[in-house]
Structure formats: structure tokens, C-alpha cells
Amino acid sequence: PASAVLMMAVMDKVGTFGMLRYCLPLFPDSATYFRPVIIALAVIGIVYGAILAIGQTDVMRLIAYTSISHFGFIILGIFVMTSQGQAGSTLYMVNHGISTAALFLIAGFLVSRRGSRVIADYGGIQKVAPILAGTFLVAGLATLSLPGLAPFISEFLVLIGTFTRYPAFAVIASAALVLSAVYVLWLYQRMMTGAVTDGNEKVR
Numbered sequence: 001p002a003s004a005v006l007m008m009a010v011m012d013k014v015g016t017f018g019m020l021r022y023c024l025p026l027f028p029d030s031a032t033y034f035r036p037v038i039i040a041l042a043v044i045g046i047v048y049g050a051i052l053a054i055g056q057t058d059v060m061r062l063i064a065y066t067s068i069s070h071f072g073f074i075i076l077g078i079f080v081m082t083s084q085g086q087a088g089s090t091l092y093m094v095n096h097g098i099s100t101a102a103l104f105l106i107a108g109f110l111v112s113r114r115g116s117r118v119i120a121d122y123g124g125i126q127k128v129a130p131i132l133a134g135t136f137l138v139a140g141l142a143t144l145s146l147p148g149l150a151p152f153i154s155e156f157l158v159l160i161g162t163f164t165r166y167p168a169f170a171v172i173a174s175a176a177l178v179l180s181a182v183y184v185l186w187l188y189q190r191m192m193t194g195a196v197t198d199g200n201e202k203v204r
Contacts, residue, residue: 001108
């Protein structure tokens, strides 16, 4: 979990920062020429990452696939080449590092205390560890960009910037927000609610 937090919060932002700082200023013609292809791949990444996250049985792997989906939004905002899109992408790098790192840390606490990464091994955690379940819910809602939490405004800016030039891609990316609600809320339901599963009594 510690390595995952370091990767999410710091290391993987180097690539997207490099796109803004070096790729676009040094190769503007190439970036403009390949823009439709990159945007299409970013939207595919958004939807595909969300679908894969829904199908996971490993909690850490599920959170990792959510990051793939979110990075699609960052790439989308960079290459639509609008001021709102690029501002949203830059802010998203910060907000994603906070929200997803929080989710990884709390999941890491659970894994270290329960000794399993399998989602099916959990259940009823909110009855034995309510603060842990509550912070997990807040981090999860931030991950799906709930209004009022950190990633919302950055994702909103990316979608506005995309809609001005590529409305079809913006609509598809917006539809992925429904998928993000599915994987976050379903994960919380399976892990935190219901009867306390055998082996979870000692989780604190």
C-alpha cells in the first residue's frame, strides 16, 4: 500500500506533467495532428478502466483500475487543448493524488488488519470499525467526483473543455461517471455493510 500511494500521489504524475511541460511546447504540430487519436484512446481508457474496476475481486486491484480511468480524464483534458481542459487536468493531478492515495491507504489498513485483499472476505466492517468505514466512504465519494469534494471541479473543467470542441467524446466520458458510481458504491456495500463476516470481528 505504501508503494501504491507513492505511485498514485507522485510518480505517475511525472508523465502527465511531461506532456504539458515538454510534449506540447516542443512538438505542437505533432500534438495537434495526433490529437483526435489520443483523445479517442483517452476516452477508451476512461470507459475500459471503469468496466474492469467493476469486475475486480481484489480491492487493491480495483482501486488501481479506477486510477487508469481517472488518468484518461487527465489525458483528455491535456489534448483537447482548451484552457478549461488543461487547467482541469493540472488540478486533477493534485486532486487524484489526494483522493486515490487516501483510498489506497485506508484499503491498506484493512488489508493489514484482516490479512486479505479479496473483497468477498469483508463485510460488516462499519459495525466493528465505523471510523475506518466512514473515511473509506468519503475517499470513495471523492474518487467518483461527488460535488463538494476535491476532484469534482477538476473533472468538471475537463468535461467543459472537452465539450466545447468534442461534444461526442465529452458525452461518452460523462457516461463513465455512472460506472464510477457503480464500482465505488458497490465496493462499499460489499465490504462495509451487512452482517459481520467471520474473521472481521477483530478489525479495528
